[in-house]
Amino acid sequence: MEAPAAPHNPVETELTVTSPEQMRELGLKLAKLLRAGDLVMLSGELGAGKTTLTRGLGEGLGVRGAVTSPTFVIARVHPSLGGGPPLVHVDAYRLGGGLDEMEDLDLDVSLSDSVIVVEWGEGKVEELTDDRLQVWIHRAVGDTTDEVRHVTLTGLGERWAAVDLGALTA
DSSP: OOOOOOSSOOEEEEEEEOSHHHHHHHHHHHHTTOOTTOEEEEEEOTTSSHHHHHHHHHHHHTBSSOOOOOTTTSEEEEOBSSSSOOEEEEEOTTOOSTHHHHHHTOOSSOGGGSEEEEETOTTTSGGGOSOEEEEEEEEOSSOTTOOOEEEEEEEESHHHHTOOGGGGGO
């Protein structure tokens, strides 16, 4: 079943990142725009920088614990160290059933009180909310020495209608 169409036109910005440090810094900047209840979906090839971006988000949100790829545990909850929302970092690569499998994870936090970052979530978690930020990270395939990434951020729904994603390029 498809999620209902968001009532607002998407808000989009594109930028180029040339190093893992810049990807982490993008996460730091993006963290300033996030709030409890936000869903961030990350897409990109293996090694594109999804976890590096999430590491910056975690740092920017001031959460506990090292942000690492949750591939083998599916999801990790990083509680806030300063009263902000916890970060729930999900790797949906091995999930096939969508929201039912997400609910089976039995996360010990309320999704509306957390910032949820889902890697490989396309076709699996869109039903959580009409309001979400989709981040596509494109890199040269096959050339592992090329650090250049083209990042497209698309804000969907009312939540993102008034957010200036262009501020991330500054």
